[in-house]
Amino acid sequence: MNGASAASAVNGYTRTAVALHWVVALIVFGSFPLGLYMVDLPLSPWKLKLYSWHKWAGVTVFMLALVRLAWRTAHPAPPPAAGVPAWQRRAASATHVLLYLLLLVIPLTGWLMSSAKGFQTVYFGIVPLPDLLPKDKALGDALALVHRSLNYLLATLVVVHMGAALKHHLVDRDETLARMLPFLRKRAESP
Numbered sequence: 299m300n301g302a303s304a305a306s307a308v309n310g311y312t313r314t315a316v317a318l319h320w321v322v323a324l325i326v327f328g329s330f331p332l333g334l335y336m337v338d339l340p341l342s343p344w345k346l347k348l349y350s351w352h353k354w355a356g357v358t359v360f361m362l363a364l365v366r367l368a369w370r371t372a373h374p375a376p377p378p379a380a381g382v383p384a385w386q387r388r389a390a391s392a393t394h395v396l397l398y399l400l401l402l403v404i405p406l407t408g409w410l411m412s413s414a415k416g417f418q419t420v421y422f423g424i425v426p427l428p429d430l431l432p433k434d435k436a437l438g439d440a441l442a443l444v445h446r447s448l449n450y451l452l453a454t455l456v457v458v459h460m461g462a463a464l465k466h467h468l469v470d471r472d473e474t475l476a477r478m479l480p481f482l483r484k485r486a487e488s489p
Contacts (some may be wrong), residue, residue, distance in 0.1 A: 414438035
């Protein structure tokens with residue numbers, strides 16, 4: 299490992315961690331508005347297709363979240379930027395734990411809801427996933443509310459997460475954001 303790579307590994311996230319972060323972020327950014335849009339559509343082949351895409355995205359996020367957790371276990375996060383107050387470090391840790399938890403629980407609630415409503419999840423139209431619950435309309439409706447509420451919580455946490463990253467970059471002018479956007483680090487290191 300050359301000097302630049304060693305410094306990057308110590309001060310930033312691994313390329314794998316960065317890639318997983320942004321792939322999951324892109325899927326979540328696409329799935330949330332898709333979920334909002336599709337819910338109120340009248341029943342049609344188009345609505346069913348959108349629901350399938352939304353489910354595929356959810357299953358993918360769930361699997362990538364598991365990969366991210368495994369990667370994070372083997373490759374711990376870098377230490378916080380110098381000078382970050384203890385309360386901000388605790389808030390960041392709590393936010394990250396909640397984000398990981400939601401990235402696992404939200405797809406599960408969607409899968410449970412689909413099962414309870416009698417709609418099997420077939421990943422990419424190829425791999426049928428087992429129904430986790432028997433058909434039960436009342437339970438399906440309750441799970442829909444839970445799924446929706448958790449998604450709004452996720453959206454709120456994502457906004458807080460992005461706001462904190464921008465605050466670190468624009469106000470504190472530390473390397474927090476550059477650790478997830480390596481091109482910012484290169485610009486900051488340029489003479």
